[in-house]
Amino acid sequence: MTSTTVDTPESSLSAEIALPWLARQSQHGKLCRRLYLTALADTPLAILQAGALALLAARLLGEGALLPPALALITLLAVRAGAAALRARFTAGVAADITCTVRNQLAAMLLRGRAARLSSGEASTTLLEQAEAVGRYHAGFALQRRVASLATLLFLIVAFATDWIVGLIFLLTAPLVPVFMTLVGTGAQQAADRQLESLRFLGGYFLDRLRGILTLRAFGREHAEQQAVAAASEEFRRRTMKVLRIAFLTSAVLELFAALSVALVALYVGLHLLNLMSFGPGQLLDFRTGLFLLLLAPEFYQPLRQLAAGYHERAAAQSAAEILAPLLQEQTGEQQASASALGSAPAICMDTVTFRYPDSEQPTIIHLDANLPAGHCLVIRGDSGTGKTTLLKLIAGLLLPDAGQIRHDDQLLRPLAAEPGRLAWAGQHPWFIHGTVADNLRQAAPEANDAALHQVLARCALSDLPLGLDTPLDENGGGLSGGQGRRLGLARALLSPASLLLLDEPTAELDPATEAHIIQTLREEKGQRTIVIATHSPACAALADQSLWLGEPPPESGGQPDA
Numbered sequence: 001m002t003s004t005t006v007d008t009p010e011s012s013l014s015a016e017i018a019l020p021w022l023a024r025q026s027q028h029g030k031l032c033r034r035l036y037l038t039a040l041a042d043t044p045l046a047i048l049q050a051g052a053l054a055l056l057a058a059r060l061l062g063e064g065a066l067l068p069p070a071l072a073l074i075t076l077l078a079v080r081a082g083a084a085a086l087r088a089r090f091t092a093g094v095a096a097d098i099t100c101t102v103r104n105q106l107a108a109m110l111l112r113g114r115a116a117r118l119s120s121g122e123a124s125t126t127l128l129e130q131a132e133a134v135g136r137y138h139a140g141f142a143l144q145r146r147v148a149s150l151a152t153l154l155f156l157i158v159a160f161a162t163d164w165i166v167g168l169i170f171l172l173t174a175p176l177v178p179v180f181m182t183l184v185g186t187g188a189q190q191a192a193d194r195q196l197e198s199l200r201f202l203g204g205y206f207l208d209r210l211r212g213i214l215t216l217r218a219f220g221r222e223h224a225e226q227q228a229v230a231a232a233s234e235e236f237r238r239r240t241m242k243v244l245r246i247a248f249l250t251s252a253v254l255e256l257f258a259a260l261s262v263a264l265v266a267l268y269v270g271l272h273l274l275n276l277m278s279f280g281p282g283q284l285l286d287f288r289t290g291l292f293l294l295l296l297a298p299e300f301y302q303p304l305r306q307l308a309a310g311y312h313e314r315a316a317a318q319s320a321a322e323i324l325a326p327l328l329q330e331q332t333g334e335q336q337a338s339a340s341a342l343g344s345a346p347a348i349c350m351d352t353v354t355f356r357y358p359d360s361e362q363p364t365i366i367h368l369d370a371n372l373p374a375g376h377c378l379v380i381r382g383d384s385g386t387g388k389t390t391l392l393k394l395i396a397g398l399l400l401p402d403a404g405q406i407r408h409d410d411q412l413l414r415p416l417a418a419e420p421g422r423l424a425w426a427g428q429h430p431w432f433i434h435g436t437v438a439d440n441l442r443q444a445a446p447e448a449n450d451a452a453l454h455q456v457l458a459r460c461a462l463s464d465l466p467l468g469l470d471t472p473l474d475e476n477g478g479g480l481s482g483g484q485g486r487r488l489g490l491a492r493a494l495l496s497p498a499s500l501l502l503l504d505e506p507t508a509e510l511d512p513a514t515e516a517h518i519i520q521t522l523r524e525e526k527g528q529r530t531i532v533i534a535t536h537s538p539a540c541a542a543l544a545d546q547s548l549w550l551g552e553p554p555p556e557s558g559g560q561p562d563a
């Protein structure tokens, strides 16, 4: 059997393992099987079609009824066209299914904040382009590789059974395809890697500039940035063209191989039919058999040509898998660690927790220990940049410690998505949906009635909003002042039924009267929920049942952290 499996020397083992692993996540195994069967069905249909056409031509030139081979030919053509249409449909279905599965898993991972190492642009490129490359690879090249192996074997059996010299021509020329693909493999992979790198850069760069467009205008940088985006786009175009050039070159050279091989078979058959050659089984060759072999030749190379045409899909998917596989495997590990949901207010235990951002040389949190009983309030203090927000994210499970453990109620921290509503977060820069104040509050409690919404607004000193619950908001909180936006974020957290509240600077930039109002609200929450607050405010710090200093301890604490 002529194997068409291609493994370039630079193949990364992790990527090769990851690609089938990703495909197995797909729920639609049935669709994959149907695709495989319709793809396989083409080979026997092609052989029968060549046989029927040769018989019809022989009868046209000689004797015999024309109707049976003509009917058989028409039926085979129709069945083959139907199988091809079904195959195209199943291919699209399988590719979409795998892409969707990969996207869902990535999205879940992003929602849980496991993408600290990915910029927004990279994350969007990963979600859109790379997930699609993996889907295309599994429905295209990976499947065609298996189909081409079996089809090649079947054609060889038929060719050897009909005329061993034609069988030998097929056998000797078929390996040219995998050999050539191996030769172009290194170049194709490098080009695909560079294209992907360029796309990721362009995605991140463009998104960042779009976000900061007002700032860029304020500093008169629009033109310079426009040129920089154009340069990045041009680089991406150049790299894409290189990938396409390799893809076209591969296809063109393989077309040439296939044409030469078909010509060789035609020469052999023609010389024998004209009695210009007198060796091998060809001496006994009649017109019908000769035509059958001639028609079989292009069909023999067809699956291999299709394989070669999709070779760049493999390079693109392999580049994508290098990035996707570690992310998704990390997620599986987390899923296995997850267990049952927590009940009411959790106790929190931090055991020698250490955390370092991937880009930083020094850890932000080093060997941190703390024990917070259920329903208590922990206040985290420290100078700016000492890691208060980072610690809140660690407690939320949005970041994972590099060493040590964080436990909620003696159980290892579970992913947020596994227990929606377990905790509520009010950050320094709350995110809002485009809608009204009521729409945003109901993100936390969809069933809450207007009275409950008014009550929570009052508790957060927001009773005087111009249009009350109908005040319109945009994504950045436009429609409210910065302080009102932060308090609305707090109101949303308080409205949720979460048993753990994580609050980042809830009283920052408030006048003393409003701060006292908010502190009173938070005091009322103590006991019912476990609360962790990061703050610079001494008044807010008075809420603490326990406090934790990050960085240099203040002089009044006697030089000791007061955890």
Ligand SMILES: Nc1ncnc2c1ncn2[C@@H]1O[C@H](COP(=O)(O)OP(=O)(O)OP(=O)(O)O)[C@@H](O)[C@H]1O
Pocket: 116, 357, 358, 359, 360, 364, 382, 383, 384, 385, 386, 387, 388, 389, 390, 391, 534
């Ligand atoms: N995504 C990130 N990647 C790399 N470093 C980060 C990231 N986020 C924060 N840092 C760094 O980690 C350190 C702690 O940041 P963090 O936001 O936790 O500080 P903080 O104590 O909450 O500060 P502040 O009081 O100003 O809000 C800072 O030095 C910051 O530059």
